[in-house]
Amino acid sequence: MSIGHTFLGLLESSPRHGYDLKRAYDERFGHTRPLHFGQVYSTLSRLLRNGLVAVDSVEPGEGPERKRYAITEAGVTDVQRWLSQPEKPEPYLQSVLYTKVVLALLTDRPAADLLDTQRAEHLRLMRELTRRKTHGDLAEQLICDHALFHLEADLRWLELTAARLDELAKEVRA
Amino acid sequence: MTGEPLLVGDDLHRSFGPTPALAGASISVRAGEVVAVMGPSGSGKSTLLHCLAGIVRPDRGSVRYRGTELATLSDAGRSALRRREFGFVFQFGQLVPELTCLENVALPLRLERVPRREAERRAGEWLARLEVADVAGKRPGEVSGGQGQRVAVARALVTGPRVVFADEPTGALDSLNGERVMRLLAGAARETGAAVLLVTHEPRVAAYSDREVVVRDGRARSLEQVA
Numbered sequence: 001m002s003i004g005h006t007f008l009g010l011l012e013s014s015p016r017h018g019y020d021l022k023r024a025y026d027e028r029f030g031h032t033r034p035l036h037f038g039q040v041y042s043t044l045s046r047l048l049r050n051g052l053v054a055v056d057s058v059e060p061g062e063g064p065e066r067k068r069y070a071i072t073e074a075g076v077t078d079v080q081r082w083l084s085q086p087e088k089p090e091p092y093l094q095s096v097l098y099t100k101v102v103l104a105l106l107t108d109r110p111a112a113d114l115l116d117t118q119r120a121e122h123l124r125l126m127r128e129l130t131r132r133k134t135h136g137d138l139a140e141q142l143i144c145d146h147a148l149f150h151l152e153a154d155l156r157w158l159e160l161t162a163a164r165l166d167e168l169a170k171e172v173r174a
Numbered sequence: 175m176t177g178e179p180l181l182v183g184d185d186l187h188r189s190f191g192p193t194p195a196l197a198g199a200s201i202s203v204r205a206g207e208v209v210a211v212m213g214p215s216g217s218g219k220s221t222l223l224h225c226l227a228g229i230v231r232p233d234r235g236s237v238r239y240r241g242t243e244l245a246t247l248s249d250a251g252r253s254a255l256r257r258r259e260f261g262f263v264f265q266f267g268q269l270v271p272e273l274t275c276l277e278n279v280a281l282p283l284r285l286e287r288v289p290r291r292e293a294e295r296r297a298g299e300w301l302a303r304l305e306v307a308d309v310a311g312k313r314p315g316e317v318s319g320g321q322g323q324r325v326a327v328a329r330a331l332v333t334g335p336r337v338v339f340a341d342e343p344t345g346a347l348d349s350l351n352g353e354r355v356m357r358l359l360a361g362a363a364r365e366t367g368a369a370v371l372l373v374t375h376e377p378r379v380a381a382y383s384d385r386e387v388v389v390r391d392g393r394a395r396s397l398e399q400v401a
Contacts, residue, residue: 116388120397126381134357148378155377162390163214 003035003043005082008052008075015056015070018044031143044069052078097154101161105172115162122155180205180369181337183226186235187392188218195221196232197392205336208360208370210380213389219373220341222389226371227260227339228252239337257285261330261338261368263359265345268326269314275325276301276310282333300328304358320351327359331366338363338370344379356382 003025010016010024018040026034047053052075059066071079097118104111126148133144161168179202188196195218203209203226211219224230226237228244237244239259244252256262269278279297284290301307304324309317317325323343330338343359344352360382363370374380386397 116395116397119388120386123377123380123386123397126377127383130378130381134361148381152377159214 002082003039004047004052005079007043007047008071008079009083011053011069011071012076012079015068017066017068021069028139031140047075050074097158098161101165101168102172105165105169111165111169112162115158115165119155119158119162122151122158126151126155179203180240181226181371182236182238183222183394184236184238186222186225186232186237188221188225188230188232194392196225196235198235199389199392199394200235201226201387201394201396203337203369203371205369206364206367207385208363208372208383210383210386211371211373211389211394212375212377212380212386215375217389218392219389222394223339223341223371223373227262227337228256257282258333259336261333261335263323263326263330263338263340263343265342269322269329271314274311274313275306275317275322278314278325279329279332282329286333297328297332300332301325303362304328305354318351320347320354323347323351323355324358327355327362331362331368334366335368338368340370341373342375343372344374344376349378352376352379 006025006029007021010021016024018037021044022035022037022040025040044053048055048069052072053069054072056068056070059068100114101111103109104114129144129148129151133141133148136144181203183199183201186196186199187194197218199218199222201209201211201222211222213219221230225232228237228239228247231245239255244255247255269275270281273281276294276297279300280290280293283293283296288296298307298310301310304327306317306321306324306328309321309325314322314325323346327343330340338359340359344355347355356379360370362368370383372379372383380386387394388397389395
């Protein structure tokens with residue numbers, strides 16, 4: 001996830017202070033990984049340096065001054081470019097699992113158990129997401145659904161591989 | 175989850191002709207839990223479900239429901255058990271096309287001689303709970319697949335069963351409707367304390383369960399054993 005681009009998108013909807021930006025990000029996108037303040041300010045200073053945001057106003061406070069940031073025209077162009085580009089699909093996420101299965105077969109370990117253990121772990125996470133989804137609002141449901149569909153794809157791969165283990169063992173050991 | 179098993183299948187064997195469908199499958203289900211039964215096509219999932227529900231007699235092994243061996247019951251005794259204690263949901267709702275949705279849901283109660291007015295009142299409550307109160311007066315042919323399946327779930331739950339057997343209950347539905355059926359089925363079962371035995375090949379449907387049993391080559395394995 002590009003934090004910089006997400007900040008730009010949030011700032012395009014309205015100028016914000018650093019703290020508000022973090023809160024908006026965490027609420028909408030940072031469910032499992034909220035941002036550190038360090039990340040927020042290092043990202044903002046990079047965006048400032050590149051002319052994609054500007055300081056809109058400065059309010060004196062008891063502590064440090066509170067700066068409010070606004071997106072620049074160059075920033076809007078940058079967000080537009082990012083939004084219009086497709087993300088690169090990642091077809092090889094299974095490579096670690098595939099490697100484990102092949103190594104298990106090569107070393108005469110129970111590869112089926114390995115697949116079942118992974119399957120149980122995938123389903124455990126799917127149950128957790130399903131519970132979250134059941135009690136969440138629509139935004140929460142969509143985030144959980146995205147994760148669930150990906151985990152389901154992995155699980156289908158695990159099933160298919162389990163069904164083909166004998167075949168794969170012959171190939172691997174040939 | 176704790177508690178004595180409600181339903182236990184032990185070392186079940188069943189063949190159809192020369193083909194073994196079950197080859198020593200064992201499973202136990204506790205009250206109030208939702209158990210997903212998964213596995214490849216032809217692995218014996220449905221046969222396991224049918225043996226546990228007393229629809230199919232195993233060639234070998236035993237099925238005990240609340241301590242009673244199903245094989246010791248007469249056919250009439252097993253039928254009564256299925257009507258009173260078990261609920262069923264299949265892939266295609268299997269509603270009676272000539273009856274309205276309300277009459278379909280009331281049917282299991284009418285078979286138990288509950289007076290029509292009372293049966294239809296309770297059926298109406300269940301239709302509302304399954305979010306399909308508006309189709310009460312329609313016939314199954316006049317409602318969508320998702321609505322029909324929710325009517326079927328209402329019919330399975332109207333008698334207050336202790337075990338609901340659901341064989342691919344979302345198999346004919348799109349993702350959104352399938353999930354709605356599962357959310358309502360699992361939610362209603364948990365509220366009433368019914369156990370659900372859910373055969374499915376869809377992981378997202380299985381994710382509504384409390385635990386999963388995988389059937390392969392006619393044998394059942396609880397994933398808790400490997401996790």
